[in-house]
Amino acid sequence: MVALEIGWGTTLAIKTLVVVMVIPLGALILGYTFLLKMMSHMQSRLGPMDPGGFHGWFQLVGDGIKFLQKEDIMPADADKKVFAMAPVVVVLSTFLVFAVIPMGPDLVVVNLDVGIFYALAVSSLSVIGILMAGWSSANKFALLGALRAAAQLIAYELPLLLAVIGVAIQAGTLNLQDIVLAQQNGGIFGWDVIGNPYILTQFVGFGLFMIAAQAELSQTPFDMPVAESELVSGYMVEYTGFRFLFFFIGEFGTAFAFAAIAATLFLGGWAIPGVTGDLANILGPLVLFAKLMAVAFLMFWVRFTYPRLREDQLQALAWKVLIPIGLVNILVTGILKVTL
């Protein structure tokens, strides 16, 4: 352990700074890497090349500055207070998720015993923000988008939870830090060279989690709430300037948070085999970042490739396919946990 004593005030300040910084930074990184560069290359174009000198890395920062300069337009019929609050609610839920994700043996903002439960609970707060945005915009497209988002959330919280329950059963805890440790110290049928990243034993759960997360983030193939070609931009349609920027940060920040949760639950989080103690504290954030980028790559790959499902088809998929599979997964995990 580090022989370094830090007062609680300093600790609190550092923790707050981490949570406040990590989401916009994560949103920027994901937005740049995947939205601007990966998508461009998949679509046989270059994307932004000039801003900042190297492959347009400064583009999103410039966009952010541009958004701040834009006129703040509010529809005449809008419910002003709700309209102004909605983007904040959306972004807030993203910030709250990041408080429980461990980045090293000692690097966790709040080590909650119900960590994963808390993370999933606060992440669904964002739909309240979306409903607020859709209702207060006084726009029919926005309203349709918001209602779709609400319907989608009800359908997709369940598979998401069922996927996580498998992991919780196997790890025997809801604490994210302990889940990581269980993966690091575990083994598959006695073979424990690389520990037991749950993607190997909970691959069904991983698939479910990724599909449900895609719906939760309203990314293609489940992006009906925004649906550019139908609802123009769904609940965001009336937002301009920095309020739109909030939604943008919320969108990619949530993707960042969910990729981090997936990496923690299924890929072993900050842990790499054979690294413990202080070294893990230093390497941990980098390892987690690498893993979450791999997960995010999967998410965005699907996003840029697939068409969009219809709302009723999404409901059918959730209730008729994903939830039964999730229940069977829990059953099998439970039986194996007890018998082995």
Added chain:
Amino acid sequence: MSTTDTTASGASDFAIDPASMRHLAEARVNVELDTGDMVLNLGPQHPATHGTFRLVVRLDGERVISADPVIGYMHRGYEKITEFRTYPQVTTLINRIDWLSSFANEVPFVAAAEKLMDVEAPPRAQYIRTILTELSRIATFLLFLGEMGLQVGALTPAFYGFRDREHILNLIESATGGRFHPNFNRIGGLKDDLPWGWLAECRSTMQIVFDACDTFENLVLGNEIFAARCKGIGIIPPELGAAYGVSGSNLRASGVDWDLRRDGDPYLVYSELDFKVWTHSDGDSFARYWVRLQETRESARMVLQCLDAIPAGPIMTKVPLIIKVPKGEIWVETENPLGQMGYYVVSKGGTGPFRVKIRSASFSNVSILPWLLQGVYVPDVITILASLYFILGDIDR
């Protein structure tokens, strides 16, 4: 005491009996639960209409009760303007009707003038016209194949569509000088011969088209979500489609084996080519995509056949310097990328037409929309609009 009395008596005066209270409460509940229809304006500016086309949709939740297309935002009055232009000038105008396949628009009008004048373009010109018509069909359909993916939510195919169409546009540009609006037809032939090396270039580009078709078949047509979104959506029954005047690939996707290149008055060199008319029995959006994909390949094969058979020789017959079309009336129709396109030209013997009636495919194709859109969901509206594939200039002229 007295005040209490007054209050009591006052209260009894205005007392509402419980029955009517309940009635009022129920009325209130009913008002609150009343789900009225919502009128949604899709357009005039909407990404799915690719142009200024407005669709007034009455919705119950997400289900469409009725849909009214409002057209005419792009009416430029070409039928009237042609009356004040000479015949060679008209081709410039009609280039802009269906702007994605401009060359194909010129062909029937020039054919009408040629027939009235009783001149015929030399064989080489006929072959070049056929090649360019099929190239513009490929360009239009490649865009459709990508665009349809975009409308159902997949971003990437659209870029592939634009990218691969670019090769075709480059070919058209190098031959005619215009990427979108070639204005290359002359009455009695063509403006220029093909540039040196163009035929070899065209032959290699056809391979790109085949590859692009394979890409779209794998990326879009083979995708389960795409199939789920398009199968059974927007079914046009063959009789009803024909009654509404739907034509082209939209009608062939309903199983009607009718192609003016084969069945109509012989024009260009289609009678010398060996090609298959693709039909599909389903008549839904998926079938329309499938038929267009096959037709793109078929067009590329036809271009290759033309490249093999193209003769040497002049590209222009002898026509007078100032073109005067003898008195008469004629109706010429051709199979354009979007469907049946026809010109009814009335000549009084002057340098310009006396009256021109333009029958454009998209106008009739969208006329079926009110019937087709009843009872579908909002996302299906977009799928149907995209799969019918209309061009705004072609609707409004």
